[in-house]
Amino acid sequence: MVREMRPQQIARRCWNFLASRRLSVFLFLGAVALLLLGIFVPQPAPPPLPGGGIAQTELAPSRDSRFLHWVGAARAAALQGVAAALLLNGFVCTVDRAGRVWRTVTRAVPRRLPDEAYERAPARLGGVHPERLPHLFRGLHNVGSSPEGARFFYGERGRWTPLGTLFTHLGLLFLLAAAIAHGTTSSSTHVVLEPGSPTALPTRSKCLLTLTGMAGDSPGEGVRIEVDSGNRLGRLLLTPARSRSACGVRLYVSTYGLAWQATAASAQGLELPVHYPEAAEWLHFTEGQTAGTFALPAQGITGTVIPSPDALSGRPAEPLRLRLERAGGAVLFDSTVEPSGEREVGGIRLAWQTGVFVQLKAVTDPGFPWLVAGGGSLVLGACLVLWWRPRRVWARWTPDGVLAVRTDRGPLPQ
Amino acid sequence: MRESSRMEQLLDDTSLATAAALLLAAGTIVASLQLLRSRAGENPRANPDGPQWLLGAGGYLLLLALAARGLTIRGWPLARRYEILLLSAASLALFYAFGFHGEHSALAGVCAGLVATPMLVLNLLFTPSGVREPQPLPPLLGGTWFPVHVLATVVSYGGLLLAGSAGILGLVSGGSAESSGIPRQLDEVAYIGLSWGYPWLTLGMIAGAVWSWESWGVFWSWNSKEVLSLSTWALCALAFHTRRLKGWRGRPHRVVLGLVLLVLLLTLLVSQRLAQQAVPGIEYVF
Ligand code: HEM
Numbered sequence: 128m129v130r131e132m133r134p135q136q137i138a139r140r141c142w143n144f145l146a147s148r149r150l151s152v153f154l155f156l157g158a159v160a161l162l163l164l165g166i167f168v169p170q171p172a173p174p175p176l177p178g179g180g181i182a183q184t185e186l187a188p189s190r191d192s193r194f195l196h197w198v199g200a201a202r203a204a205a206l207q208g209v210a211a212a213l214l215l216n217g218f219v220c221t222v223d224r225a226g227r228v229w230r231t232v233t234r235a236v237p238r239r240l241p242d243e244a245y246e247r248a249p250a251r252l253g254g255v256h257p258e259r260l261p262h263l264f265r266g267l268h269n270v271g272s273s274p275e276g277a278r279f280f281y282g283e284r285g286r287w288t289p290l291g292t293l294f295t296h297l298g299l300l301f302l303l304a305a306a307i308a309h310g311t312t313s314s315s316t317h318v319v320l321e322p323g324s325p326t327a328l329p330t331r332s333k334c335l336l337t338l339t340g341m342a343g344d345s346p347g348e349g350v351r352i353e354v355d356s357g358n359r360l361g362r363l364l365l366t367p368a369r370s371r372s373a374c375g376v377r378l379y380v381s382t383y384g385l386a387w388q389a390t391a392a393s394a395q396g397l398e399l400p401v402h403y404p405e406a407a408e409w410l411h412f413t414e415g416q417t418a419g420t421f422a423l424p425a426q427g428i429t430g431t432v433i434p435s436p437d438a439l440s441g442r443p444a445e446p447l448r449l450r451l452e453r454a455g456g457a458v459l460f461d462s463t464v465e466p467s468g469e470r471e472v473g474g475i476r477l478a479w480q481t482g483v484f485v486q487l488k489a490v491t492d493p494g495f496p497w498l499v500a501g502g503g504s505l506v507l508g509a510c511l512v513l514w515w516r517p518r519r520v521w522a523r524w525t526p527d528g529v530l531a532v533r534t535d536r537g538p539l540p541q
Numbered sequence: 542m543r544e545s546s547r548m549e550q551l552l553d554d555t556s557l558a559t560a561a562a563l564l565l566a567a568g569t570i571v572a573s574l575q576l577l578r579s580r581a582g583e584n585p586r587a588n589p590d591g592p593q594w595l596l597g598a599g600g601y602l603l604l605l606a607l608a609a610r611g612l613t614i615r616g617w618p619l620a621r622r623y624e625i626l627l628l629s630a631a632s633l634a635l636f637y638a639f640g641f642h643g644e645h646s647a648l649a650g651v652c653a654g655l656v657a658t659p660m661l662v663l664n665l666l667f668t669p670s671g672v673r674e675p676q677p678l679p680p681l682l683g684g685t686w687f688p689v690h691v692l693a694t695v696v697s698y699g700g701l702l703l704a705g706s707a708g709i710l711g712l713v714s715g716g717s718a719e720s721s722g723i724p725r726q727l728d729e730v731a732y733i734g735l736s737w738g739y740p741w742l743t744l745g746m747i748a749g750a751v752w753s754w755e756s757w758g759v760f761w762s763w764n765s766k767e768v769l770s771l772s773t774w775a776l777c778a779l780a781f782h783t784r785r786l787k788g789w790r791g792r793p794h795r796v797v798l799g800l801v802l803l804v805l806l807l808t809l810l811v812s813q814r815l816a817q818q819a820v821p822g823i824e825y826v827f
Contacts, residue, residue: 148782152789155779162772163804166765315758368684370755379758490758498760502747506740513736 145216146223154213161206214303221296228289236519238270238281240533245523248531255530264520264532276526285517294508301501309494316489321409322386322482325355328489333357334374338485342366345441346383350485365487379488383441385412386484387432391423392476399423399475411484412439426475427454434481438466443481451477554613555665555673557606558627561599562661565634568595569654575647590642592650596657597638603631603661610675619691623673626664626809630657632699636737641730648723649730652706656802660702686752694745694770700738701777701805707731708798724795731798732784739777746770769808776801 144150257278260267267282316329318336325335335355342349342364349366354373363371363378370379386409391399402422403410410419410432418433431450438445443466451460451472460472466481519535572592607627611618618624637653711727749767750760761767780797783789 148786152779152782152786155775155782159772159775159779159800162768162775166768309760368756370758377754377758379756488758492754492758492760495754495760498750499747502743502750506744506747509740509743513740 142219142223145219147216148220151213151216151220154209154216157209158206158213161209165206210306214299217296217299221293221300225293228293231289232287236283238521239279240521244521244533245531248523248533250532252530252532254528255524256528257524260522260524260530264522267520267522278524280522280524281520283517283519285515288511288515288517291508291511291513291515294504294511296508298501298503298505298508301497301504305494305497305501307494308497309492313492313494314490317381318487318489319407319411320352320485320487321407322388322480322484324408328374328376330489330491331374331376334376336373336378336487338483341483344444346380346483346485347441350380350383350483352378352485365485376489376491379490381486381488382414383483383485384414384416385434385438385441385443386410386482387412387419387434387447387479388482389421389430389477389479391426391478394474394476399425409482409484423475426473428452428459428473428475429454438481441483443483447481449479554606554609554675557602557609558661558665561602561606561630562658562665564595564599564602565630565654565658565661568592568599568634568650569658571595572647572650572654576651579647589646592647592654593638593641596634596650596653599657600631600634600638603627603634607631613675614677616677617688618675619688619695621672621676622809623664623668625691625695626660628695629698629702629809630661630664632695633657633660633702634699636696636699636703636734640733640737645726645730645733648726649703649707649733652710652727652730653703655710656702656706684752684755686748686755690745690748690752692745693741693748697738697741697745698805698809700734700736701742701773701801702734704731704734704738704777704780705798705800705802705805707734708795709802711795712792712799724791728784728791728794731780731795735777735780735798735801739781742770742774742777746774765811766808769804773801773804773808776804 260280264280264282266284267280270279270281272278314330318326318328320326320336320338322338325337328334328336334357337353337355338350339353339362340351342351347367349364349369352363352365352373354361354363356374361373363373365371365378365380367380370377372378388409389401391401393399400423402424404420410421412419412434417439418431421430421432422428423430429452431452433448433450435445435447438447446463446465449460449462449464450458452458453473460470464470464479467479469476469478471477517535520532521534522530522532524530569592575589575592607618607624610624619628633653634657637649641649707727707730711724711731714723714727749770753762754760776797780794780801783794783797
């Protein structure tokens with residue numbers, strides 16, 4: 128008989144251990160130790176993330192830092208293990224206590240106690256007028272009277288407080304969901320918008336973005352983007368400090384700069400191909416770049432565009448220097464020109480325009496709503512548990528002016 | 542013209558903060574005297590709320606100093622370490638002034654004053670005047686969630702610094718005065734501080750995550766201040782669990798509280814330096 132009970136007992140013990148506060152204490156200690164260790168102790172640099180994981184690409188630790196490979200610490204198997212164990216502990220504790228907590232908060236509580244309870248009440252106040260009672264103890268209300276003229280009062284607050292611990296622990300599970308969703312399904316890609324032409328979002332091919340203008344005289348003050356989601360057309364104003372959502376993706380201005388484009392035609396009016404670096408359709412001036420080159424391969428002509436420092440900061444209305452050379456080095460043209468215009472050079476009609484390009488970061492992270500839900504649940508639960516202590520008060524007033532008061536815990540309410 | 546420069550002098554944030562430091566020091570001394578008197582069995586004379594008034598006035602002066610900085614730059618004045626330390630001292634002083642009356646009040650006053658005063662004085666003495674100069678914030682430190690994040694976090698520091706200080710005083714006085722009940726009263730003070738600070742810290746961290754997501758598309762980046770905040774948060778949760786756990790009550794619980802103070806001070810004092818070492822160019826502490 129005893130032997131038959133054993134597996135159940137073992138299971139029960141394991142369950143109790145997993146639900147115990149003692150386990151959580153050790154696990155918390157372990158987590159703190161690992162986190163602090165991760166800050167102050169040199170660690171191996173983290174492995175590169177497949178697909179350009181967000182944390183790493185955005186905040187990569189510099190090579191010369193001796194310590195602080197937090198990203199490495201975050202991925203350390205030990206820390207992940209402790210976090211998983213903490214969550215298991217929180218989950219088991221929540222499941223274990225849920226029924227009991229629910230019964231506690233929904234249990235019917237007598238609003239009037241037997242007479243002896245009032246006789247033995249720890250607090251007795253004299254000369255009390257019953258009308259003043261609600262002022263004496265907030266929330267106290269009349270729950271009946273006796274034929275002898277005694278009046279009974281009852282008040283309670285914080286009935287739902289015990290649910291706070293559940294909410295808190297539940298919040299942590301939501302945070303786990305956030306971490307899993309972030310780790311498995313989040314994505315972050317970059318998309319370059321050229322002036323005027325629509326570009327599809329890499330992760331949402333039906334969603335077309337078009338750069339239509341700027342809020343000021345440089346993209347730093349904001350860029351206007353038209354979003355064609357396939358069935359709806361919308362407009363967005365994005366600034367480097369203000370991201371926006373479109374087509375289920377969060378868009379951030381990642382970088383911007385001057386863009387320049389030329390079209391060339393022969394004397395007979397035939398369009399001639401113009402090549403830009405990286406097979407782009409515009410010449411981009413990225414940060415730190417002061418000049419850009421393009422080529423007219425059929426004519427053996429190379430062009431160089433040198434914008435002014437003002438223009439390089441993303442102001443397309445500034446004049447720039449244009450230089451054209453033949454393959455042997457003979458200079459065909461070298462002069463400061465307006466941002467857009469056209470010229471006839473060496474039998475070719477060259478027209479150009481200047482604009483800005485914007486590189487957006489497009490992020491999807493299904494973990495984010497979970498994070499907000501988890502955070503909300505945590506804050507709500509912590510406020511309930513910590514700021515709203517439960518208290519029940521029973522009082523009896525007798526016509527001799529004596530008020531007998533009992534509470535379910537501790538001293539009299541304030 | 543003369544009027545306005547006199548006004549500016551009067552509202553100069555360094556003078557205001559210096560005056561606040563004097564008030565905090567006076568409040569700490571008065572609270573200590575009250576405590577000594579009550580331990581000697583004497584009744585507190587004159588004004589029993591003296592420490593609350595002094596520390597509270599110091600807290601308000603610090604808020605005024607920060608408002609003066611805000612007026613100078615015509616913007617949000619809370620992002621740099623100097624400012625965050627001023628606000629943390631204010632938060633601690635005001636939490637004490639509004640949160641404690643009657644029971645434990647002198648004890649809590651000593652705990653609050655012993656942290657707030659040196660924090661403020663050292664901040665004033667060791668922050669170079671160039672760094673102290675108010676400067677407008679870069680646009681990324683803007684939006685709705687950034688102020689929520691900073692304010693909630695610093696409000697939480699008021700409670701948590703008090704809890705940590707009570708924990709350390711409890712440890713120090715534990716051997717000699719256990720019988721007088723002081724350590725137990727300090728545990729009570731610590732719990733009140735922890736209960737106030739913890740939900741605010743949680744809100745502050747979540748608001749920080751939302752701000753970071755809206756600004757960069759990342760809600761957690763494992764930088765030093767985030768890891769230190771997470772450690773503080775975990776230590777607080779640990780303290781809630783050890784408070785009434787057999788074998789962990791008393792001294793071990795107070796050690797946890799002391800660690801809360803230590804890690805908080807690390808967050809406030811060194812996380813900026815750590816962040817700069819790891820990612821040059823980052824100077825934001827929060
Ligand atoms: C991963 C994190 C956490 C784990 C694993 C965890 C685990 C536990 C466990 C096992 C218990 C024991 C339940 C009992 O004895 O009734 C407990 C109780 C408790 N926890 Fe947590 N907890 C976590 C986070 C938190 C947080 C963040 C708070 C914040 C306030 C919190 C507040 C409490 C409280 C107040 C109790 C006592 C409940 C009572 O005595 O009825 N816990 N926790």
